[in-house]
Amino acid sequence: MASLELVNLSKTFGQVKVLHNLDLTVKEGEFLALVGPSGCGKSTLLRIIAGLDDASDGLVVMDGDDVSELSPRERNVAMVFQSYALYPHMTVEENIGFNLRISGLSKAEIASRVEEAAQTLDLTELLKRKPSQLSGGQRQRVAMGRALVRNPDAFLFDEPLSNLDAKLRVQMREEIKRLHKKVRTTSVYVTHDQIEAMTLADRIVIMKDGRIQQIGSPTELYREPNNAFVAGFIGSPAMNFLPGRLLFEGDDRFAVLTDGTRLAVTDERAGEIANNAAIQVGLRPEHLRVAAQGDGDHANRLAGTLDLIEPTGAQNHLKVSVCDQLLTVVDSQLVSLDIDQPVTLSIDPNQVYVFAAA
Amino acid sequence: MAKTATSAFKKSSNWVVQAILIFGVLVTIFPFVWVALMGTHSRSDIFSSPPPFYVGDRLMENYAKLLEIMPFWTVLGNSLFVSVLGTLGAVLFCSMCAYGFFAFDFRGKNIIFGIMVASMMVPPVLTLIPFFLTVKFLGILDTHFALWFPGVANAFGIFLIRQYMVTSITRDLLDAAKVDGASELRIYWSVVLPLIKPALATLAIVMFIGLWNNFLAPLIVISSPDKYVLTLALRSVQSLANSPWGAVMLGTFLSMVPLLLAFVFFSKQMMAGLTAGAVKG
Ligand SMILES: Nc1ncnc2c1ncn2[C@@H]1O[C@H](COP(=O)(O)OP(=O)(O)OP(=O)(O)O)[C@@H](O)[C@H]1O
Ligand SMILES: [Mg+2]
Numbered sequence: 001m002a003s004l005e006l007v008n009l010s011k012t013f014g015q016v017k018v019l020h021n022l023d024l025t026v027k028e029g030e031f032l033a034l035v036g037p038s039g040c041g042k043s044t045l046l047r048i049i050a051g052l053d054d055a056s057d058g059l060v061v062m063d064g065d066d067v068s069e070l071s072p073r074e075r076n077v078a079m080v081f082q083s084y085a086l087y088p089h090m091t092v093e094e095n096i097g098f099n100l101r102i103s104g105l106s107k108a109e110i111a112s113r114v115e116e117a118a119q120t121l122d123l124t125e126l127l128k129r130k131p132s133q134l135s136g137g138q139r140q141r142v143a144m145g146r147a148l149v150r151n152p153d154a155f156l157f158d159e160p161l162s163n164l165d166a167k168l169r170v171q172m173r174e175e176i177k178r179l180h181k182k183v184r185t186t187s188v189y190v191t192h193d194q195i196e197a198m199t200l201a202d203r204i205v206i207m208k209d210g211r212i213q214q215i216g217s218p219t220e221l222y223r224e225p226n227n228a229f230v231a232g233f234i235g236s237p238a239m240n241f242l243p244g245r246l247l248f249e250g251d252d253r254f255a256v257l258t259d260g261t262r263l264a265v266t267d268e269r270a271g272e273i274a275n276n277a278a279i280q281v282g283l284r285p286e287h288l289r290v291a292a293q294g295d296g297d298h299a300n301r302l303a304g305t306l307d308l309i310e311p312t313g314a315q316n317h318l319k320v321s322v323c324d325q326l327l328t329v330v331d332s333q334l335v336s337l338d339i340d341q342p343v344t345l346s347i348d349p350n351q352v353y354v355f356a357a358a
Numbered sequence: 359m360a361k362t363a364t365s366a367f368k369k370s371s372n373w374v375v376q377a378i379l380i381f382g383v384l385v386t387i388f389p390f391v392w393v394a395l396m397g398t399h400s401r402s403d404i405f406s407s408p409p410p411f412y413v414g415d416r417l418m419e420n421y422a423k424l425l426e427i428m429p430f431w432t433v434l435g436n437s438l439f440v441s442v443l444g445t446l447g448a449v450l451f452c453s454m455c456a457y458g459f460f461a462f463d464f465r466g467k468n469i470i471f472g473i474m475v476a477s478m479m480v481p482p483v484l485t486l487i488p489f490f491l492t493v494k495f496l497g498i499l500d501t502h503f504a505l506w507f508p509g510v511a512n513a514f515g516i517f518l519i520r521q522y523m524v525t526s527i528t529r530d531l532l533d534a535a536k537v538d539g540a541s542e543l544r545i546y547w548s549v550v551l552p553l554i555k556p557a558l559a560t561l562a563i564v565m566f567i568g569l570w571n572n573f574l575a576p577l578i579v580i581s582s583p584d585k586y587v588l589t590l591a592l593r594s595v596q597s598l599a600n601s602p603w604g605a606v607m608l609g610t611f612l613s614m615v616p617l618l619l620a621f622v623f624f625s626k627q628m629m630a631g632l633t634a635g636a637v638k639g
Contacts, residue, residue, distance in 0.1 A: 052533050073539035085534035089552040098548075099538040146538070 001185055002063040002153035003028045004049065009058035011044055011210075018044055019210045021058070026154075029184045033201035035191055035233065041210040042190040046156050049188060051075050062153060078147035079156040082163065084139045086131040086146075092118075093127040096145045117149040120179070137168045144176070148183070155187040161196065173199060194234055198222075206230050228280045228355040237317065239353070240283045240327040246354060248275040255281045255354055258323045263300040264349040273356050282353035285317070285328040290335055291346040299346040302327075306343045320345060390614065397608030404603050416604055423605035428591045429584065430609060436502065437587040438616065441569040444506030448565045449558050452515030457546050459516065460523040461532055471520075474513045483574075490578050504579045505587070506569065515561045522557035523550070563624045570617055588613040 004026040011019040051072040225231035304322035399414035
C-alpha cells in the first residue's frame, strides 16, 4: 500500500493539451473516484499513474518517492481495464498468475496465491477455462483477480464495469466495495457514472476538459458544489438550471428569474457574486416540492404548469414548465395532479443554488 | 412445397459445385500423378505413344540411375537445410519486426513501413544482379548462408504479420502485460507470439515453398555441385544429352514429398489457429 500524489501534472498530445496542471493527493488506503464526461482525460491520467504514458510535465509521487521515470513494472500498481484485456490464449489460472510467474515465484507459491484470489472472487470453478468461455461478469472478476493476486501498492480501475448490464454492474459494484474494505489498497477508480463514484468512493474528483473542478467526499460534492458543472454532474435526476439575475435588497439576496419570480437565497450560497450579475439558479429535483397550504411563509414559491408525470414506483418524476423550461421534480408524496394544470412549487432558501453564469 | 423445391435446387446446385470442385482437383493433381508414374518407367517407355498411364516396373532402376547422376540425398539435405533455416529465421525475425511496427511509436515509422511495403512491388528479377553483387561483396558466394539468410526479414512477412497483429491484438492487451510487469521481450514471447500463430503458420508455408522452389538465387550463388539444392541439381542433369528422364522424374517426385508433408503439418496448425480465433468472443 502506498499514498499517491500528482504534482502539477500536464499532458500534451501534439498541439492539444489534455491535462492541465493537475494536483492531487490520494491517501494511503483511500478509494478515490475520478469522474467526468467522455474525453476529459480520465484514462490518460490513469495511464500516466500506471506508467504506460509519460507526463509532459509534472511528477507522479508514490510514498514520497518520485516514480515518474519508472516503468509500470517498477511501480507495482495493478490496473483493471475497461476491456478487461485478459490474455485470450491463457486459462483463468494462467491469466491470474501471469504476474507472479514473471516475478519468478515458485510454482507452489503461485498456485496457492492464485487459489486464494480465486476464492475471494468466487472463480475456483473456472480456473481451467479460457476467457472466451466466460461470461462478461466472470471475465470482469478474472480481471480483478489478476490485479488482486499481486498485492500491489495501488489499484487503478478504468471504467471496469461499463461493459456489464445494469444489474450485474450493481452487483460488481458491491463486490468491489467489499473487496476494498477487506484489502484496503489505495485505489483510483475512473468512471463516468456518478452513482458508481458516489457509492464506492471515499472522495471524488470531478474533471472536465483536463481540469479538476472539485475534490471532495460524495456528500460535500452534493451539498456544496463549486460550480454549475459539478452541481449538474452529481445527483440523480440531475439538477435543474434556470437563468436569472442576483438581486441585493438591503441584507437580503434574491435570485430573480426571467418571469420576475423572486427566490430568496442565503448569503453562503450567494457567495461572492455581485449585485445584478447574471446567474444560473440551480434547483435539485428532490428539493422541489409541490406546494401545499401548510408551507411556511419563508419558503420560496415558483408557479408553473404540470407537463408530464413519470411514475417510477416509489416516486413520481414530474416535469413542470417554469419560465419556458422543464424542471424535474421528485414527488415522493405521489400527490394526484392533472396534466396541464398550474402547480406551485416550493423550495427552501437553503437549497437554492446560484452560480455565476458562464 | 416451396421448401422442398428450394432444397432440391440446393441439392442439385451442391452437386454442380462438387462436380466443378472435383474437376479442379483432378486437373491440379494430374501433373503430380503423371510425374510419379513416369518415375517408374524407362526413358523409352516414357516417349512411347500412347504414353504409359500406369505404374511401370523400372522404379529401382531409375532410383539407381538417380543416385548415379547426382548425390540425391545430399542435395535433398541441402534443400532441407536452406528451407528450414530460412523458414525459422523468417518466422522469428519477421514477427519481431512486425511487433516493432505494431507496438512502438518512433519517428518515421509510417514512412519506413510505406517504403517497405512499396519495395514488395519491385519485380524480384530486377534485384538479381544487386543481390549477386552484394553476396559477392560480403564474400559469401557459394555458401548456403547466402540462400537462406537474406530472406529472414522480408517485407512480405513483416507486412503480413503486422496486419494480422492489428486485427488480433489490442493495445490494452499489451498495456495489461506491461502493468503485469512483463518486459518487451516477454510480451513478444508470451503474449504476442501465441496469438499470431495462424499468421506465423501462413508465413512459414509461404517461406518454405518459396525457399524450396527457389531456382534463380541458387543458380547465381552456388557453384560447387556438393552444395547444390534440388532445383539446381535436377536442372543440371537435364542439360545432358540423353537425359535419363525416368530418374529425373523420380527425383522430381521425391523432391515434392517434403513440401507436401510441410503443408499437411502447417495447414493443420493454421486451421487450429483460425478456428480458435473465430470462437474467441
Ligand atoms: N494517443 C493520443 N493521441 C492524441 N490524443 C489523444 C490520445 N489519447 C487520448 N487523446 C485525447 O485526449 C483526450 C482525453 O482522452 P481520454 O481517453 O483520457 O478520455 P477519457 O476521459 O478516458 O474518456 P472516456 O470516458 O471516453 O474513456 C481526448 O480528447 C482524446 O482525444
Ligand atoms: Mg477512458
